Structure formats: structure tokens, C-alpha cells
Amino acid sequence: MKLMQILLSQSEAGAETYFEKVAYAFTKDESIQQRLIIEAQPTRENRLQSAGVDFRTLPMDRFGKLFLYNHFLKRYVSDFDPDLIVTWVNRASRKCPKSRAVVVGRLGGYYDINNYRKCDHLIVNAPDLVRHVVDNGWSQDDVSMISNFGELPEPLNVIEPIPSIPEGHRILLTLGRLHPKKAQDVLIKALPKIPDTTLLIAGEGELQEELQALAQSLGVSDRVYFLGLRKDVRKLFDLADVCVFPSRFEPLGNVVLEAWATKTPLVAAASQGPAWLIEHEKNGLLFEIDNVGQCAEQVNRALSDHDLVKGMIEQGSLEFEKSFSMNVIISQYRQLFDQLINKKMERRT
Known part of the structure; x- marks a missing residue:
């Protein structure tokens, strides 16, 4: 199988990070010849090279983006002549050139479905996204729910310094864009009620100064470290x-x-995805969205109740191995790709 994956984004958010993970995973399958098309971005290029992933880049300088971008996009697709193309995020799905390939759009959020008109099939990663796609006019037969995998491939890591942690402190970790949706403010507000801990916040965004000011106002700024964008997760x-x-x-x-993949105790707000994944007190702990007191209470339980934590780690690891490991998810991708390619070949004969 000749597989092409296209990502046209400069972002380093969750979808783009997962794109790199999936690309790495497919390099392990010797029956697949894979090639990526990405926008020129040195940090992403370095990670993909380290992981042994074949890719082509589109120019992002002012002249190249204006006059050569679309030309190279079409040429790269034509030269590789893939059997199947996976388009990641809206822009790639909207700009995907015509070819003989099956085109599969991958959605990890409630995106505008109008961007996916060139796609033959859609992959979403959560049950409610199936509803979103079908409600917007897609046939259930043309949508597949394949979730994400949890492994953190070593070749994609870029090691960076870690701040000095006070002796005797336990470490809390939260990851995500510094954005209102990610609610880092809730965790910072809970921190005064979680003694002898240091909070590491991995991510960047427009709220950093506001969150730093919040930590300062609560007297916990010496216990909160903003690490910025990290690729040593x-x-x-x-x-x-x-x-x-x-x-x-x-x-x-x-x-x-x-x-779950790293056997790390987990406390999460009961938003759509975590509430679907986590069974409270079995494979993680949940608290009500925006409830600072509950957040502090559940984190303190995770820090102190060793028997509870041991059971949650065991159950989370089992759930991960059964449903969310790289082998399981990539096998589902591969099975779907084979079906779609065979279906298209049957239509031609």
C-alpha cells in the first residue's frame, strides 16, 4: 500500500502532535510505503527525520507560499501516486489535490464539515464526533470511529531542561494550550489546598501572563513552572x-x-472525552468542571491513597493495552484502509 498523509499547519497542538505519532507508527509496517507532505517547519522536520519518516515540504517563505505552494502540493501527490491519502485538519482536507487515491479526512474535533467535501471517508476519534459528522449530512457508512493511541514514541522526543523541584515536593503535571478551554486556572486555584506540591504546566498560549498573575495573587507562584511547548512529554x-x-x-x-500508557495516576475534569474514557475511582478520578474544591480533593486523594492509586494504574494500563495501544489503533487504521482501497478497486472493475 502506498500511503500519503498531508498536514498543512504550523501549529504544534494536539492534532499535529498526534499526526507525527501516527506517521512514526506506520514506518513500522514494512508492507506500507508512506510519504508525508508538510509545510516547511524546521522543528517538525527534525523530529520526523529522527523518527525515520519520509516527507516532502511545502515552501513557507513569502514568494514560495504565494507562487509555489500549490504547485508543489499537486506535484508531490502526482509523483508519489498514492493508493490512499489521509488529510489532517481542515486546510489539508480542503486543499487536497485530485488523484486516483481514496481520500480519508481525519477529525479530532467539532470542525466545519464543509472543509471535507473532497473526502471519500472520515475518521473521528470519539463517539460524539460521529454524531457531529452524521448530523452534518454524512452517511454513517462513510464515517469510522478510531480513537487515538497513548504511546509516546522516543524518536519524536526532544529533551529539554527541567526546573529544580523543592525537596519533599510531589510533582503535578498538566499539559495543553494555555487557553480558557484547558482550564489551567482551575488547577492553579486548587494549588493552595494541595500542600507540598510543585505544578509543571507544559504548553504555550495567550493566557500565560494571566495565569502567572493568578499564581502570584494566590501566593503559589514559587510552586508553578510554565515550561512552554515541550516535546519531551x-x-x-x-x-x-x-x-x-x-x-x-x-x-x-x-x-x-x-x-494510562505511562502508568501515571490521573485526575481529570468530567468533560466530554475524559468522562467517556474514565470510570471514576477505577482507572482515574473525576471532578466537576470548574469545581476548584473537588479538583483539590481528588488530587490529594491521588497523592495519599496508595491502594486506590495502585488499582487505578492497573486498570488504566489494562484499558490502554486492550483498546488504546499503538498496535491496536494502527491495526484498525490498516484494516479500514484495506477495505476502502478494495472497495474503490471493485467499483472500477
Whole structure:
């Protein structure tokens, strides 16, 4: 199978990070010849090269983007002549050139379905996204729900320094854009009620100054470290005593899967995705969205109740291995791709 994956984005958000993980995973399948098309971006290129992924880049300088971008996009697709193309995020799905390939759009959020008119099939990663797509006019037969996997491939990691942690402190980790949806403010507000802990916040965004001011006003600024965008997530999970995921709005929640994969105790707000994934007190702890007191209470339980934590780690690991490991998810992708390619070939004969 000749597989092409297209990502036309400069962002380093969750969808783009998962795109890199899936691309790496497919390099392990010797029966698949894979090639990516990405926009020129040195940090992403370095990670993909380190992971042994074949890719082509589109120019992002002013002249190249204006006059050569679309030309190279069409040429790269034509030269590779793929059997199947996966388009990631809206722009790639909207700009995908015509070819003989089956075109599969991958959605990880409640995106505008008008961007996916060129797609033959859609993949979503959570049950409610199936509803979203079908409600917007797609046939149930043309939509597949394949969730994400939780592994953090080592070749995609870029090791960066870790701040000094006060002796005797336990480490809380939260990951995500510094955005109102991610609700880092809830966790910072809870921190005065969670003694002897240091909070590591991995992510960047427009709320950093506001969140820093909040930590200062609550007298916990010396216990909160803003790490910025990080690509050594496995190292951060290995350091963490508890992973906290306070998002107000989350269709799925890669952080949940990554916590299970790394056997890290997990506390999360009961937003859409985490509430689907987590069974309270079995494979994680849930608290009401925006409830600062409950957040503090559940984090303190995760720090102190060793028997509870041991059971949650065991159950989370079992759930991960059964349903959200790289082998399981990539096998589902591969099975779907084979079906779609065979179906298209049958129509031609």
C-alpha cells in the first residue's frame, strides 16, 4: 500500500502532535510505503527525520507560499501516486489535490464539515464526533470511529531542561494550550489546598501572563513552572506523581491515554472525552468542571491513597493495552484502509 498523509499547519497542538505519532507508527509496517507532505517547519522536520519518516515540504517563505505552494502540493501527490491519502485538519482536507487515491479526512474535533467535501471517508476519534459528522449530512457508512493511541514514541522526543523541584515536593503535571478551554486556572486555584506540591504546566498560549498573575495573587507562584511547548512529554510523565487534566471542553483527551500508557495516576475534569474514557475511582478520578474544591480533593486523594492509586494504574494500563495501544489503533487504521482501497478497486472493475 502506498500511503500519503498531508498536514498543512504550523501549529504544534494536539492534532499535529498526534499526526507525527501516527506517521512514526506506520514506518513500522514494512508492507506500507508512506510519504508525508508538510509545510516547511524546521522543528517538525527534525523530529520526523529522527523518527525515520519520509516527507516532502511545502515552501513557507513569502514568494514560495504565494507562487509555489500549490504547485508543489499537486506535484508531490502526482509523483508519489498514492493508493490512499489521509488529510489532517481542515486546510489539508480542503486543499487536497485530485488523484486516483481514496481520500480519508481525519477529525479530532467539532470542525466545519464543509472543509471535507473532497473526502471519500472520515475518521473521528470519539463517539460524539460521529454524531457531529452524521448530523452534518454524512452517511454513517462513510464515517469510522478510531480513537487515538497513548504511546509516546522516543524518536519524536526532544529533551529539554527541567526546573529544580523543592525537596519533599510531589510533582503535578498538566499539559495543553494555555487557553480558557484547558482550564489551567482551575488547577492553579486548587494549588493552595494541595500542600507540598510543585505544578509543571507544559504548553504555550495567550493566557500565560494571566495565569502567572493568578499564581502570584494566590501566593503559589514559587510552586508553578510554565515550561512552554515541550516535546519531551515522556520525560515529564516519568517525573510526575499525578497528571491533572482540568479541561472544560475536550472531545477526547490524549492526555488521558498518555497517562494510562505511562502508568501515571490521573485526575481529570468530567468533560466530554475524559468522562467517556474514565470510570471514576477505577482507572482515574473525576471532578466537576470548574469545581476548584473537588479538583483539590481528588488530587490529594491521588497523592495519599496508595491502594486506590495502585488499582487505578492497573486498570488504566489494562484499558490502554486492550483498546488504546499503538498496535491496536494502527491495526484498525490498516484494516479500514484495506477495505476502502478494495472497495474503490471493485467499483472500477
